Amino acid sequence: MLEIRNLVTAYGAVLALDDVxxxxxxxxxxxxxxxxxxxxxTLLRTVSGLVRPRAGSVQLEGRDxxxxxxxxxxxxxxxxxxxxxxxxxxxxxxENLRLGSLWRKDAQQEEIEEIYRTFPSLDSRRKQSAHTxxxxxxxxxxxxxxxLARPKVLLLDEPSxxxxxxxxxxxxxxxxxxVDRTGxxxxxxxxxxxxxxxxxxxxxxxxxxxxxxxxxxxxxxADEGLRHAFLGF
Amino acid sequence: MTRLLNLLLNGVTLxxxxxxxxxxxxxxxxxxxxxNFAQGAQAMxxxxxxxxxxxxxxxxxxxxxxxxxxxxxxxxxxERVVVRxxxxxxxxxxxxxxxxxxxxxxxxxxxxxGNQFQSFPAPFGVDGFRVGSVDLALTGNDRYRIVAVLVAAxxxxxxxxxxxxxxxxxxxxxxxxxxxxxxxxxxxxLTLGWALAGLFGSLAGLLIAGGSxxxxxxxxxxxxxxxxxxxxxxxxxxxxxxxxxxxxxFTQSLVAGYVASSLVTMAALAILILxxxxxxxxxxxxxxxxxx
Numbered sequence: 001m002l003e004i005r006n007l008v009t010a011y012g013a014v015l016a017l018d019d020v021x022x023x024x025x026x027x028x029x030x031x032x033x034x035x036x037x038x039x040x041x042t043l044l045r046t047v048s049g050l051v052r053p054r055a056g057s058v059q060l061e062g063r064d065x066x067x068x069x070x071x072x073x074x075x076x077x078x079x080x081x082x083x084x085x086x087x088x089x090x091x092x093x094x095e096n097l098r099l100g101s102l103w104r105k106d107a108q109q110e111e112i113e114e115i116y117r118t119f120p121s122l123d124s125r126r127k128q129s130a131h132t133x134x135x136x137x138x139x140x141x142x143x144x145x146x147x148l149a150r151p152k153v154l155l156l157d158e159p160s161x162x163x164x165x166x167x168x169x170x171x172x173x174x175x176x177x178x179v180d181r182t183g184x185x186x187x188x189x190x191x192x193x194x195x196x197x198x199x200x201x202x203x204x205x206x207x208x209x210x211x212x213x214x215x216x217x218x219x220x221x222a223d224e225g226l227r228h229a230f231l232g233f
Numbered sequence: 234m235t236r237l238l239n240l241l242l243n244g245v246t247l248x249x250x251x252x253x254x255x256x257x258x259x260x261x262x263x264x265x266x267x268x269n270f271a272q273g274a275q276a277m278x279x280x281x282x283x284x285x286x287x288x289x290x291x292x293x294x295x296x297x298x299x300x301x302x303x304x305x306x307x308x309x310x311x312e313r314v315v316v317r318x319x320x321x322x323x324x325x326x327x328x329x330x331x332x333x334x335x336x337x338x339x340x341x342x343x344x345x346x347g348n349q350f351q352s353f354p355a356p357f358g359v360d361g362f363r364v365g366s367v368d369l370a371l372t373g374n375d376r377y378r379i380v381a382v383l384v385a386a387x388x389x390x391x392x393x394x395x396x397x398x399x400x401x402x403x404x405x406x407x408x409x410x411x412x413x414x415x416x417x418x419x420x421x422x423l424t425l426g427w428a429l430a431g432l433f434g435s436l437a438g439l440l441i442a443g444g445s446x447x448x449x450x451x452x453x454x455x456x457x458x459x460x461x462x463x464x465x466x467x468x469x470x471x472x473x474x475x476x477x478x479x480x481x482x483f484t485q486s487l488v489a490g491y492v493a494s495s496l497v498t499m500a501a502l503a504i505l506i507l508x509x510x511x512x513x514x515x516x517x518x519x520x521x522x523x524x525x
Contacts, residue, residue: 048414074416088408091400099404102397103416149415 001026001185002047002078002153007056009039009046016042017053018209024153027183029176031200031217033193033231038206040189041083044155047187048073048080060153074103079151083158087138089131093122096130096141100148107148115144118174136167143171147178153185160192168192172199193231197221205230239370240490241483246375248482249382253437254459255466255474256386257430263469264406264426266324268460271311271331273452274338275431276438279303280447281346283439284353293356300435308431312424342449355444378440385436389429390471402426457498458485461505467515476516480504 002024009017016039024030032040045051047058049070057066060076068076088096097115101107116123119140125132133141139159146154156175160168176199179186190196197203203220205213207230213220220226227233254272261269282303283296315334319326358373393399404412405422413419441447441455462481466473481501488500508516 050410050414070413071416071418073414080414082410082414086408086411086414088404088411090407091403095400095403098397098400099412099415099417102400145415 001061002187003059004043004047005057005059007043007046007058008054009042009051010054015209017046020056020206020209020211022204022211022214024185024187026152026185027179028201029179029186029188029199030202030204031188031190031193031196032204032206033190033196033220034206035230035232036191037208039209040191040206041157042209043206044080044082044157044187044189048078048155050080074149074151077150077152078155079146079149079153080155081142081146081157081159083161086142087130087133089129091130092127093130093133093141094126097122097145097148100145101150104150111148115148119144136163136171139163139167139171143175151184153187156186156188158189158191160190160195165195168195172196175199193227194221194233235367236490238367240486242369242371242375243490244483244486245479246371246378246482247485248479249379250437250440250478251455251458251462251481252475252478253382253385253433253440254455255462255478256389256471257433257437258459258463259466259469259471259474260389260426260430260433262463264402264423265312265316265320265327267316267327267331269311269331269427269430270328270456271334271338272430272434273438273456273459274335274342275304275307275311276434277447277449277452278338278342279307279431279435280353280438280442281342281449284351284442284447285346287354293354297356297439300439301432304431304433304435304438305428306431308434309424309428311431312427316427317420339449346449348449350446350448353442353445353447359444372444374444378443381436381440385433386471386475389433393471398425458501461501464505465508465516467517470515470517473515473517 004020004022007017007020008015020039020043022030032043034040042051046053049068053066057064059065060078063076065073065076073080088099094112097112101111121137122141122144130138130141143159159171172195175186178184188196188200197217197220200217203215203217204211205220205226212230213226257272258268261267279300283300286296286299287293311334315330316327319330355374357377361368361370361372363369393403401412401417402422402425404415404417405419406426409419437455438452442451458481459478462477463474465477465480466475481504484500484504485497488497
């Protein structure tokens, strides 16, 4: 679905991504793991066009999207949930959700209702300003909003950040279920390697901008040396 | 009693115009965090266009439409050509550029149209009316001003609140990066915001000039009062801008009527300081502190 080849991204003289390649196939969750500063967020920002790479390419369903505009990504089937939740706090919950399907001419109110059924805690507060939501509810809101764009590839940046383990498990469970039901491809970036590997199919370990390991998630979780060196558990 | 009533009516009329002007400052500030100091000069220029048409025998309605359309285009032009190139730098750069533009447009208008005062004919009557034995100073022109601002503000509010375009405009203003990721053409939305502000400013300029004298510098005072009104309202709230405008209108009218008209500016300054001391965010700020 998504093919990342030899991506190099630099901030000035500092290489944030150094020759990174990976595949994100449909119906699977690919987790990118690593410490702070490993280049995880830069990877997502480069893939969605917020940052321009110095070299390498990104292909979505066989079409090159390396130089595509950020605003066009959603038309091509990519949704990016940025780090720090990305809720627009000045808008209501309903308005935040509507933004997700705004680009599609065929969007139905019924799809929004379905998101409310998936995340009932949003349902009773539709007209409330989004800044009243808790951290977990904000994460549900942005995931729901991203799904309303009907993406083929979902980029998730640190969805577990600052959330209680129970909430993390709930959100990961919903994502896993969605991937199994709809064949969505998910590129998940996480510092919380243990939780991420528990739902992911494939794991990619980044360190200082380079890929140091790519393997099945359960194999990575079983590799004690790798866990101690890069994953912190 | 009649005097108080008339001063209040005069306050509403003034306040409506300040509110209209504050609204266009708020429109731009919300979207780009810039105060457009050229707004008054832009409005002055389009008012001159309208005056040229009217003084050549064209109907007021045509002049009105041309002025508003010109204001819309001028606003878009200013954002695209003048402000966008400096937008990536610190915000103060863009603000300084709008100050420069303000001087440039005034100078251009003085060259093209002359620097003397002109009299803009009132589009509606300038006679007050009688209710029973009370003479009310609310002229047809005053009523026109109030209604025009109400209608325009209502349309603007409806656009922002009830349409998909309005949702895009708000998303672009409050969450640029998120909006782009969701497919909103943020650049276009910012241009549209400046264009709408230009249109609103032109309306304010026309309403102020109608039935009185104007010159290339006639909007300067309005810029000061409109800016004060916008700050009173919190700089990013439409409702706040309207309330701020009315507060200033009443203040100006009452201070001029009961104290001395030379103290009007002082009174506005006093209100501004008081509000900023008690509520630094303004009366109606809709922005919320963002979690990081």
